[in-house]
Amino acid sequence: MTLLPPLGNGLDAMAITDHILSQGQVQKIPGGKLTLFVRRAFLPPALCAELVARIDAVRRPSTLADGNGHAAYRTSETGDLAADDPVVQETEARIAALTGLDGVYGEPLQGQRYAVGQEFKGHTDYFEPDGLDFDRYCGVAGNRTWTVMVYLNEPEAGGATRFKAIDKIIQPETGKLVCWNNRRPDGTLNPATLHQGMKVRTGVKYVITKWFRERPWG
Numbered sequence: 001m002t003l004l005p006p007l008g009n010g011l012d013a014m015a016i017t018d019h020i021l022s023q024g025q026v027q028k029i030p031g032g033k034l035t036l037f038v039r040r041a042f043l044p045p046a047l048c049a050e051l052v053a054r055i056d057a058v059r060r061p062s063t064l065a066d067g068n069g070h071a072a073y074r075t076s077e078t079g080d081l082a083a084d085d086p087v088v089q090e091t092e093a094r095i096a097a098l099t100g101l102d103g104v105y106g107e108p109l110q111g112q113r114y115a116v117g118q119e120f121k122g123h124t125d126y127f128e129p130d131g132l133d134f135d136r137y138c139g140v141a142g143n144r145t146w147t148v149m150v151y152l153n154e155p156e157a158g159g160a161t162r163f164k165a166i167d168k169i170i171q172p173e174t175g176k177l178v179c180w181n182n183r184r185p186d187g188t189l190n191p192a193t194l195h196q197g198m199k200v201r202t203g204v205k206y207v208i209t210k211w212f213r214e215r216p217w218g
């Protein structure tokens with residue numbers, strides 16, 4: 001892994017795309033509608049297990065609306081991971097090194113746990129600019145730019161992530177990273193990033209998610 005300085009907030013999409021592709025072992029998902037990458041075995045299994053334990057320690061039902069009216073859409077449990085935890089810092093450093101996205105623009109690393117029957121219905125990760133509460137969620141740091149997600153385990157059945165617009169289904173695998181630009185190359189919000197976390201059928205599913213913003217988070 002090459003350690004290069006962070007490149008920014010992701011609005012310069014080509015800089016981030018070039019950086020990710022320069023890291024090797026990354027697959028760019030074909031199709032012009034959105035910029036989506038997969039990197040298998042990104043996190044080692046031991047680090048994934050440490051993160052699972054952290055998620056279990058902080059998780060709570062994610063029943064609150066998140067600004068896009070997602071209340072009933074997300075039935076998993078969720079929780080922010082502690083930024084001063086060395087395991088979290090190691091994970092953040094690896095994400096920065098792979099993507100070139102600067103942690104200054106990142107929301108706190110978040111964990112999700114899905115039990116059998118739980119899901120995250122179709123949604124985009126960016127906030128609708130004309131939506132209720134847009135200012136509350138985006139007033140300080142701006143809207144989301146890139147999403148980085150890592151599966152921490154493999155449920156026995158179900159739990160894939162589906163991108164409907166490009167007819168792509170990504171199966172959970174321990175340590176597999178998925179990341180995408182929530183915008184088109186010109187910076188406008190991209191509805192083709194619509195995706196869902198499909199229902200877990202057997203077992204349990206753990207993921208971490210890191211969202212980046214236009215302006216510094218904290």
Ligand SMILES: O=C(O)CCC(=O)C(=O)O
Binds near residue numbers: 120161209
């Ligand atoms: O769990 C998944 O597969 C998708 C999660 C997701 O879309 C999100 O947390 O925004």
Ligand SMILES: [Fe+2]
Binds near residue numbers: 125195
């Ligand atoms: Fe999402």
